[in-house]
Amino acid sequence: MxxxxxxxxxxxxxxxxxxxxxxxxxxxxxxxxxxxxxxxxxxxxxxxxxxxxxxxxxxxxxxxxxxxxxxxxxxxxxxxxxxxxxxxxxxxxxxxxxxxxxxxxxxxxxxxxxxxxxxxxxxxxxxxxxxxxxxxxxxxxxxxxxxxxxxxxxxxxxxxxxxxxxxxxxxxxxxxxxxxxxxxxxxxxxxxxxxxxxxxxxxxxxxxxxxxxxxxxxxxxxxxxxxxxxxxxxxxxALAPQGPRPAATQPLQKVPTPGKSTCAEVAELLGVPLASTVKSLVLATDRTSEAGDIIDTQIWLLLLRGDHDMNEVKVGKVPGLDQGFRFATQSEIEAHFGCKPGYLGPIGLQKPVKVVADREVALMADWICGANEEDHHLRGVNWVRDLPEPDAVADLRNVVAGDRSPDGKGELAxxxxxxxxxxxxxxxxxxxxxxxxxxxxxxxxxxxxxxxxxxxxxxxxxxxxEQNHDERGIIWPDAIAPFTVVICPIGMERSEAVRAAAEKLYADLCAAGIDVILDDRSERPGAMFADWELIGVPHRIVLSERGLKEAQVEYQHRRETAAVKVALADILAHLQGRMGA
Amino acid sequence: MxxxxxxxxxxxxxxxxxxxxxxxxxxxxxxxxxxxxxxxxxxxxxxxxxxxxxxxxxxxxxxxxxxxxxxxxxxxxxxxxxxxxxxxxxxxxxxxxxxxxxxxxxxxxxxxxxxxxxxxxxxxxxxxxxxxxxxxxxxxxxxxxxxxxxxxxxxxxxxxxxxxxxxxxxxxxxxxxxxxxxxxxxxxxxxxxxxxxxxxxxxxxxxxxxxxxxxxxxxxxxxxxxxxxxxxxxxxxALAPQGPRPAATQPLQKVPTPGKSTCAEVAELLGVPLASTVKSLVLATDRTSEAGDIIDTQIWLLLLRGDHDMNEVKVGKVPGLDQGFRFATQSEIEAHFGCKPGYLGPIGLQKPVKVVADREVALMADWICGANEEDHHLRGVNWVRDLPEPDAVADLRNVVAGDRSPDGKGELAxxxxxxxxxxxxxxxxxxxxxxxxxxxxxxxxxxxxxxxxxxxxxxxxxxxxEQNHDERGIIWPDAIAPFTVVICPIGMERSEAVRAAAEKLYADLCAAGIDVILDDRSERPGAMFADWELIGVPHRIVLSERGLKEAQVEYQHRRETAAVKVALADILAHLQGRMGA
Missing domain, CATH: 3.30.930.10 (Bira Bifunctional Protein; Domain 2)
Incomplete structure (x- = not known):
């Protein structure tokens, strides 16, 4: 072309x-x-x-x-x-x-x-x-x-x-x-x-x-x-942690946390690691009649470690949540927890709630959660001593880097x-x-x-x-580049030698089955090079009058920062050596 | 394949x-x-x-x-x-x-x-x-x-x-x-x-x-x-007829044509050629206000020879009709002609009508048209003597075979x-x-x-x-056939010789760059042949155990009715000779 x-x-x-x-x-x-x-x-x-x-x-x-x-x-x-x-x-x-x-x-x-x-x-x-x-x-x-x-x-x-x-x-x-x-x-x-x-x-x-x-x-x-x-x-x-749940070492204690409604804020206030906090997520499942009217609604409390994120696909596989769930409304939350979001927890509920603990949370001791009272949290919370075992334990969270690989062969990245x-x-x-x-x-x-x-x-x-670019533009892999090779002749409109050499090289590369474009637009070199670097053609050959006097051209791969001189007679072989490389 | x-x-x-x-x-x-x-x-x-x-x-x-x-x-x-x-x-x-x-x-x-x-x-x-x-x-x-x-x-x-x-x-x-x-x-x-x-x-x-x-x-x-x-x-x-309009030879005469509302019926009744009748087509053009309301309507009478068909594209180029026209309604027709369709003509109009004659009609003498009276036609009608020259003369009709070519070089087909x-x-x-x-x-x-x-x-x-088929199916030109060649081995599932020869021939044709399909479905020969004749692959090669014993295959082009025997060694050359033929 x-x-x-x-x-x-x-x-x-x-x-x-x-x-x-x-x-x-x-x-x-x-x-x-x-x-x-x-x-x-x-x-x-x-x-x-x-x-x-x-x-x-x-x-x-x-x-x-x-x-x-x-x-x-x-x-x-x-x-x-x-x-x-x-x-x-x-x-x-x-x-x-x-x-x-x-x-x-x-x-x-x-x-x-x-x-x-x-x-x-x-x-x-x-x-x-x-x-x-x-x-x-x-x-x-x-x-x-x-x-x-x-x-x-x-x-x-x-x-x-x-x-x-x-x-x-x-x-x-x-x-x-x-x-x-x-x-x-x-x-x-x-x-x-x-x-x-x-x-x-x-x-x-x-x-x-x-x-x-x-x-x-x-x-x-x-x-x-x-x-x-x-x-x-x-x-x-996310595999369950190895080993048993540690024993309780702290007493259960209600602490004021005014205005601190996120785990991160609470951890900072109390000077403890985020990983010692537990977040409460409230979901709801509705049982509906054939006509689509809601017959009754079950409220669910999901407990995840403060530094972990919920994984909706995994939550959707928990028995009871696997037919579809939604986040509870503010009024449902207040009716069941007696408190607005930000200070929720599994202790002291107003109405029955099914508690599902992430595998990680199920094995925690001395943790921190909302007290179901505005501006207050509980610390030193421990399963069995302070609240019953959860109704269910499941993998509810996204893995994080460093988690054990499910195949047991290392750590996840x-x-x-x-x-x-x-x-x-x-x-x-x-x-x-x-x-x-x-x-x-x-x-x-x-x-x-x-x-x-x-x-x-x-x-x-x-x-x-997204994978292959730099500040100058695209860098195509050979296989899907719009053109594999671009020939950039300098001063083609002035120099018959450049024109003839460019046309001959173009014909030779076409004959060799190479997908090549000859830039015969007579653009200035800077604009021409900038165009092809932006477009990202992987292999560039520059012909100039000076180079041709020495029977040389310049070759540069789009990933490289400098051109190499190649004898005109060797350029096809050179190119073939670099293509697909 | x-x-x-x-x-x-x-x-x-x-x-x-x-x-x-x-x-x-x-x-x-x-x-x-x-x-x-x-x-x-x-x-x-x-x-x-x-x-x-x-x-x-x-x-x-x-x-x-x-x-x-x-x-x-x-x-x-x-x-x-x-x-x-x-x-x-x-x-x-x-x-x-x-x-x-x-x-x-x-x-x-x-x-x-x-x-x-x-x-x-x-x-x-x-x-x-x-x-x-x-x-x-x-x-x-x-x-x-x-x-x-x-x-x-x-x-x-x-x-x-x-x-x-x-x-x-x-x-x-x-x-x-x-x-x-x-x-x-x-x-x-x-x-x-x-x-x-x-x-x-x-x-x-x-x-x-x-x-x-x-x-x-x-x-x-x-x-x-x-x-x-x-x-x-x-x-x-459609060029105008050559020569001048013939002189009138018949008197104007009103003839009863009960129930005969088409030119063909009238010509048959009167025992004259259809080409001596003239059909009347009534169009209307509306002048509208900017708001789209109709301000006034012009009625047009188009006259074509009884054996000619109106060409709407040509009519749409007549000055006055070139901004769009419609067929007149029954009531418009009755108001202007005092008669219902089937017996209309240009003589004795009730209200002003613009008359456009086809080039052919404009040069006719002694013609027949409706009398603007139910069940009656006029015969011996002649321009000037019986009615004024038309308001316009134009090419209004489709050409017919035998018309003069517009380039003057022969007759149209x-x-x-x-x-x-x-x-x-x-x-x-x-x-x-x-x-x-x-x-x-x-x-x-x-x-x-x-x-x-x-x-x-x-x-x-x-x-x-539509252009290339017969009673057995499609006959593709090579260039757009789904496959150019089909290899039909007979008894491939029983005969190792047939299988081996078919596979080898298939590989050879593929290597020669021929778009070939090998029918390895083990269908019976009749069904196999019928399929490929229906599908229309232009070149067929049949391999059979008997033929292979003599190192021969059968070649048949889809357009031909019989196969020819070709030496297996020569089939590629034979095929190349026939391809694109």
Whole structure:
């Protein structure tokens, strides 16, 4: 490609509403252009990156035996009503009425349509396993679209769906996809981690997220440097402390803590570690009639160590809380605790409350909690002596760095990641809802065992940039760079020698199958270099009249700070040696 | 590709609602699968065809210097309000409200968005000309979607938009696209015609449709076998007859024609050629106030020869009718003609009516028309003697086969076509509406001169099938076949010799870069052959134990009725000789 025949549009400054570096750089480098909130034009430079991402995904999906098809973007509501998602999904599901008033949705994902295809097309166990995938535009009407392609409303996703005859087959399909994903992410040339994710009630451990490591990532990912344990924060288990609960050493004592309503304030006031305080979180569960009226409400008190954070996914698995819970209202709290939030605790309750202690809290002694009296806390609190054992003990919290690894092989560390892929065992959730069956060896209808597998095609470039950039701009891995090599001739418009050499080098690199762009725009060197450093093309070759007199060009990798001189005759070999390095 | 790793799904019978042969065959061959009215899944076999169409279009667009980008499917209404199309377009424009109640549309085309990009990105004449294109999903909420991908609601279109500094530049961009389109359609391997189309008020002659010739086509296309004249029916000019109007030879006479309200019935009753009758069509034009109230209405009488059809596009260019017209109501007709339709004519009007005669009628003598009296016609009607010359004479009719070619080089012929591409000079219609300007050499802002260029990516395969099929199924041109070659081994599951030879041949063809599928499904030969004839793969190689004993295979082109024996050692060369043939 020659720059004069392409479209290059760079900006000195990013628009003010771009918050994260990838968003800023994608706008500045002219990869994308905002059309509306969370909706972007993929500009020529950005589309090249997206197409390279797609090509790698497609190759590896095909290699793994998946078959590509393409499902419609506009899908009839009937199918979404079969699974209940038409009503269950919130306003992220973009709903449309057509000219005849019929309901449609813009696909956010395609479980319903692919299951509809399977129930019509996959009649027999002999046709299984089958894995259908598409690379297709999706829409999710995010409440707060932000960060450019990171959390857009319209985006491109690769979504694959496997159909198997039994759970063992589904597990094999799942593993084949997890393997393919490793190959895909290896090929992208990004640092990533495959982490265990929560699979809800269905899948046991068959759910993994593929996270691109980046300090700016939205997700906390947990891993053990001493082993291959890795999980996302929702999933990572906090083991119970080792050893028994220590004996009480302090008397129970009510202390005034005027205006100190947080554990941190209380710990500071009392001069004790935050880890000796316990926070009280009050939840409620409602029992409802078939008509949806509330029959009765149970109030729950969750106790976590002051320095720990609640993990909602884990709380949602506590028996009694696993059918849905909410935070208690102020009036419910006052009725049960006789006190407003900030000074709550498990001792001296006004009405029955179920107490669930985090594993850590259950083994604490001499702890501090609210006294259920405004401006007062209790210290020296001890189980059994001061209050009964909790109704339940569970893992309620997020792990923190230094926690023991669940596999017992070391201590957990935490880093940030950006989720760009997900493999998930679905079981028969959709096949049952849509009565999608095949005939087994005995001629009996059975529900498909399904898995689903996504890659955020348009999010991937944003994640790659979050991981790979510097103050000058983007640094693309070779595999997904818009161009692998840029030729920057200096003074091409003045020097016939430079022009001829540049054109010849360009032709040679094209002939060698290298994805090269020749910058024939006649920009000044400074502006030209700044453009390509911003755009992030990994390999740059500079031709100048002076260099050519010595039959030399300058080569510089985007990650390096200085250029090296290379004989013009050797540049192709030099480049090939550096590419993919 | 091996069939066992792909997805093949053929049907003996097409669903009852499939009317045209391409729709039937696409369903039967498993290329597409209906999801909703006018909305189809592109199944794996069909997607391969679509991707090949896309690849050819993309290569030729790039070669012509167009730059690919990708615009959003969901587009904000604001831009569509700037051009007025948000209100002007009918319900084909699918309108959406997002979660915040903001208006969006699903793109049916992208003039607004691309013009918005241009006005932000193309600042200077130095950046021009520029041609942006995308290959992207579109949606038009057709009132009556039908014929499968021929007139679907969701479809894939390649849409390109050129931006130029002046009309001469725009004309050059237009011609470059028209050339690229010829290359594209040549490469598809289809018989097609580029025909002049009506460009409305803007573009002079700069509008051409690319029509795939097919007896079942919806469009009539007009051409001159003796020259390169070709136009669509809307555009093709009917020349005035040569020579002067003949003299009157018959007296004016009122004849009873009870119950005979059509020209054909009257001609039959009177025993005269249909071409001696004149039909009367009554139109109305309303003058309205700014508030939209009708101030007054003009009634028009159009006179066409009884065997000719009115051409609405041409009528819409008659001065006075060129701001919009409608058919007159029954009561308007009765008020002006004193008679109900079926017996109308230009003689003896009750109120003033503007009379427009087709060029042909203006030169007729001794003609027949309604008497403005129920059950009566006039015969022997002659201009000047019996009624004044018409208020206007114009080309009002569709041409018919045998008419003189407008280029004077022969007689017109008519065939049917399917429109799959369109190149169109837009002028400044959109750039003015959206105030999209660039700075010219003098630093003055000027509106872009634009062109737009579409190819119906998903309609193309349907058109190809309408043109290329037989009673056994589809016959793909090599360039867009889902697979170019199919290897059909007979008894592969029993014979190790067949299996080994098939696998080796498959590997050899893959290595030669041939897009081949090996049918390793172990189907019976009859079913296997029927599948591939239905699917339409152009080149078939059959391997059998008997043939292999003589080191021979059978080759058959899909268009041929018999196979030829080819030495196994020669089959690659034989195939290469036949491919693209």
């Amino acid at each position: 020659k720059a004069s025949q392409f479209f290059i549009s760079t900006l000195k400054e990013a628009p003010a509403d771009a918050e994260v570096v990838s968003h800023k750089l994608m706008l500045r480098a002219g990869l994308i252009k905002k059309l509306s909130a969370g909706i972007y034009n993929y500009m020529p430079m950005g589309l090249r990156v997206i197409r390279k991402v797609e090509a790698i995904v497609r190759e590896e999906m095909n290699r793994a035996g998946a078959v590509e098809l393409c499902m419609p973007i506009v899908q009839p509501a009937e199918l979404w009503q079969e699974t209940g998602r038409f009503d269950a999904m919130g306003p992220e599901l973009l709903r449309i009425k057509d000219r005849h008033g019929r309901d449609y949705v813009v696909q956010p994902t395609s479980e319903e349509v692919v299951t509809d295809i399977a129930r019509q097309e996959l009649h027999s166990y002999k046709q299984l396993p089958k894995n259908f995938y598409q690379i297709q535009t999706k829409f999710r009407d995010e409440r707060r679209p932000r960060f450019g392609l990171m959390r857009g409303r319209e985006f491109i996703m690769k979504d694959a769906y496997s159909f198997d005859r039994d759970p063992a087959g589904a597990q094999a399909s799942y593993q084949a996809m997890a393997q393919a994903y490793r190959r895909i992410f290896d090929r992208f040339g990004l640092r990533y981690r495959a982490v265990a994710a929560d699979s809800g009630a269905i899948g046991g451990d068959l759910s993994e997220e593929f996270q691109v490591i980046a300090a700016t990532g939205e997700d906390a990912i947990v891993y053990c440097p001493q082993s291959d344990y890795a999980a996302n924060m929702e999933k990572a288990e 935490i880093e940030r990641g950006i989720e760009v892929g997900h493999v998930f065992y679905l079981g028969t959730k959709y096949s049952r809802a849509m009565n999608a069956t095949f005939l087994d060896e005995n001629g009996k209808p059975r529900h498909f065992e399904m898995g689903c597998y996504g890659i955020g095609i348009t999010r991937l470039p944003a994640a790659a940039i | 091996k069939a066992s790793q792909f997805f093949i799904s053929t049907l003996k019978e097409a669903p009852a609602d499939a009317e045209v042969v391409s729709h039937k065959l696409m369903l039967r061959a498993g290329l597409i699968k209906k999801l909703s009215a006018g909305i189809y899944n592109y199944m794996p076999m069909g997607l391969r065809v679509i991707r090949k169409v896309e690849a050819i279009v993309r290569e030729e667009m790039n070669r012509a210097g167009a730059v690919e980008l990708c615009m959003p499917i969901v587009q904000p209404a604001e831009l569509w309000q700037e051009t007025g199309r948000f209100d002007a377009m009918g319900p084909e424009l699918l309108r959406i409200k997002d979660r915040h109640g903001r208006d969006y549309v699903v793109q049916p085309t992208s003039e607004e968005v691309v013009t918005d990009i241009a006005r932000q990105e193309l600042h200077s004449y130095k950046q021009l000309p520029k041609n942006f294109y995308q290959i992207q999903t579109k949606f038009r909420d057709e009132r009556r979607p039908r014929f499968g991908l021929m007139r679907g609601r969701e479809f894939i279109m390649k849409d390109a938009y050129s931006f130029d500094r002046d009309p001469a530049g725009a004309q050059a961009s237009y011609q470059a696209m028209a050339q690229a389109y010829r290359r594209i359609f040549d490469r598809f391997g289809l018989r097609y015609r580029a025909v002049a189309a009506d460009s409305g008020a803007i573009g002079g002659d700069l509008s051409e449709e690319f029509q795939v010739i097919a007896a079942t086509g919806e469009d009539a296309i007009v051409y001159c076998p003796q020259s390169d004249y070709a136009a669509n029916m809307e555009k093709a000019e 008519i065939e049917r076509g399917i429109e799959v591409g369109h190149v169109f000079y837009l002028g400044t219609k959109y750039s003015r509406a959206m105030n999209a300007t660039f700075l010219d050499e003098n630093g003055k802002p000027r509106h872009f001169e634009m062109g737009c260029y579409g190819i119906g990516i998903t309609r193309l395969p349907a058109a190809a099938i």
